[in-house]
Amino acid sequence: MEPTAPVVGEYLLGHHTPADDILGELAVATREAAGDAAHMQVSSDEGALLTMLTRLTGARRAVEVGVFTGYSTLCIARGLADGGRLLACDVSEEWAAIGRPYWERAGLADRIDLRIAPALETLRALDAEPVLDFAFIDADKENYPAYYEEIVRRLRPGGLVVLDNVFLGGRVLDPAYQQARHLAMRGLNDMITRDERVHSVMLPVRDGVTVAQRR
Numbered sequence: 001m002e003p004t005a006p007v008v009g010e011y012l013l014g015h016h017t018p019a020d021d022i023l024g025e026l027a028v029a030t031r032e033a034a035g036d037a038a039h040m041q042v043s044s045d046e047g048a049l050l051t052m053l054t055r056l057t058g059a060r061r062a063v064e065v066g067v068f069t070g071y072s073t074l075c076i077a078r079g080l081a082d083g084g085r086l087l088a089c090d091v092s093e094e095w096a097a098i099g100r101p102y103w104e105r106a107g108l109a110d111r112i113d114l115r116i117a118p119a120l121e122t123l124r125a126l127d128a129e130p131v132l133d134f135a136f137i138d139a140d141k142e143n144y145p146a147y148y149e150e151i152v153r154r155l156r157p158g159g160l161v162v163l164d165n166v167f168l169g170g171r172v173l174d175p176a177y178q179q180a181r182h183l184a185m186r187g188l189n190d191m192i193t194r195d196e197r198v199h200s201v202m203l204p205v206r207d208g209v210t211v212a213q214r215r
Contacts, residue, residue, distance in 0.1 A: 001170025003204035012045055019044040023074065026102040030069040033098055040068050042138070042164065043206050047075040050136060050162065053211070054079025057160050059133035062086045063126075065119045065147050066139030066164075070099020076136060077108040086112050087126075089119035090139075119143070123150040130156045130214070138164040141181035145188045152197055155214035161198075163188075167208030 002009065019027070023044065031038045042050070050072055054062065060081045067073050067090035077086050090096050093116045103109040115122045119139060126132075135151045137144060144163065151161050165185075171177040172186045192200050192212055200212040 001167070001173070003167065003170075003206070003208065013043065016045045016048045019047065022102050022106050023047065023071065026069065026071050026074065026099060029098055029102075030071065034069070034095075042072045042075070046164070046206055046209065047071060049205065049209070050075040051079040053160055053162060054134050057134050057158070059159075060084040061132050062134040062136075063123070063132055063151060064088045064135070065123070065137045065151075066090060067092075067096050067099070067114065068138075069095050070103060072136060072138060073099060073112060074103055074106060074108065076134070077103070077111045078106070079134075080111055084111060087122070088112055088114045089122045090114070090116060091118060092116070120146055120150065123147065123154075126150075126154060128154065130154055130159075132156065133159045135159075135161040136164070137161065141165065141168065142184045144184055145191070148188060148192070152195070152212070152214065157214050159214045161212050161214075163210040163212075165207045166202060166210045169207060172208075 030041050054076050058081050060083060062076055062080060064073055064076055064086060067088045073088050096114055103112055132154045133156060137147050155161060166189055168182060168185055171182050172189060192210060198212040198214055200210060203209045
C-alpha cells in the first residue's frame, strides 16, 4: 500500500531541498550494489526531514539504529550542532562500508561513530541518564519495541525519536498479517500513543514515520 498516490509522491520528491551530489551519488552506489534491497535506503525527502529534525532539536548526541549504506547516517550527521556526535549501530560492515567514502567526502566522518554489533547490546551499554537529543530507528522490525524502550529512557526532555516503516507496506493495518514483525510494529504503534513519557505524531511519509518527543 502506498500512503500517497504515485503522482503525489513524485510531486513531493520534487519539492524539498534537493539532495546534493554526495547524497545523490551515494543513492546511485546503493542501487548498484544492493539491487532490490536498495529500497531499505530512505528516500531523499525523508533524508531531508531527518536533517531538519536533527537541526531543529539542536542535537549534539544522536543515535541511529540501522545504517544500511549510510544515507540516513549522513543526513543526521549534517543536522548535528557543532561538536555533535552520531552513534550509528548496525551489524553489517559490508553495507556500511559503501557509505564511508561519502561521509569522508562530506567532511562528516569525524562526527560518526559506527558500531558493528547487535544494536541492543550497544544501546544497553550507554549511560542510563537521559542524555540523548535525537534518535532514528530503521532496522529489524521485531526488535523495534526494545530499541524504542532503550532509547526513550535515555532521551532528554524535548529530545526526539523517529521511527521508520511504521506501516510495513500497509500490513500493520490488516489483521490478516500475523508475522512477528507485524505484531511487533502493530503493538508498538499502539503503545506509543499511550506512552505518557512522549508526545507523538504518525506521518504518512513514505512507509510511515512516527516522531515522538520526550516530555
